[in-house]
Amino acid sequence: MDHLILGIDVDGVVADFVDAYRYLCQHLVGKPLPERPACWDFPQAAGYTEAEVERVWAYIHANPEWWDTLRPLAGPLVWPGADVYYITARPRVPRTLSITESWVRRCVDPKARVLLAPDKGAAAKALRLTHYIDDRPENLLAVRKASKDTLVTLRRQPWNEGSPLFKDKAVAGLVGWPPPVVAEEE
Ligand SMILES: [Mg+2]
Numbered sequence: 001m002d003h004l005i006l007g008i009d010v011d012g013v014v015a016d017f018v019d020a021y022r023y024l025c026q027h028l029v030g031k032p033l034p035e036r037p038a039c040w041d042f043p044q045a046a047g048y049t050e051a052e053v054e055r056v057w058a059y060i061h062a063n064p065e066w067w068d069t070l071r072p073l074a075g076p077l078v079w080p081g082a083d084v085y086y087i088t089a090r091p092r093v094p095r096t097l098s099i100t101e102s103w104v105r106r107c108v109d110p111k112a113r114v115l116l117a118p119d120k121g122a123a124a125k126a127l128r129l130t131h132y133i134d135d136r137p138e139n140l141l142a143v144r145k146a147s148k149d150t151l152v153t154l155r156r157q158p159w160n161e162g163s164p165l166f167k168d169k170a171v172a173g174l175v176g177w178p179p180p181v182v183a184e185e186e
Helices: 017-029 050-062 064-069 096-107 120-127 137-146
Strands: 005-009 083-088 113-116 131-134 151-154
Touching: 005 120, 017 050, 017 064, 050 064, 064 096, 083 096, 083 120, 096 113, 120 131, 120 137, 131 137, 137 151
Parallel strands: 005 083, 005 131, 083 113, 131 151
Antiparallel strands: none
């Protein structure tokens, strides 16, 4: 295959956002949440009000170092010969990018470049990605629309299993992700 230019979503693909967010919601608001959330807005589905969810996000915005506490879901990974971008829609709050980049380098991929880009389709087009992986079906649709040569892959998670987008096969052409090389332990 030609030169690989990989785009990798961060939360739900290489970072365990859901578990840390679940814990934070319970800590700040106090209402119990399921251990394996089966939908995107799981706090709201469990009875959290919008004001309570906003309170949690206000905490995250005020404490961007919270992002440094997430557990990795993959790695350590190396991608010989490929250009790799970790692309996240985390909030554009000061220090979030630098904290995220140092976390990805420490926990997942020592050579990572991280971009903050809520529009994954525009990012895929601008970077001419050959492959993109995400856990959010809508992001895969946006990439396919904006950048038709980019091959997209869903990182399956409990919260996207039930997506009607996948039941209807609306995301056609899901492909295998190029196999990563897992770095040898020192
Ligand atoms: Mg994600």
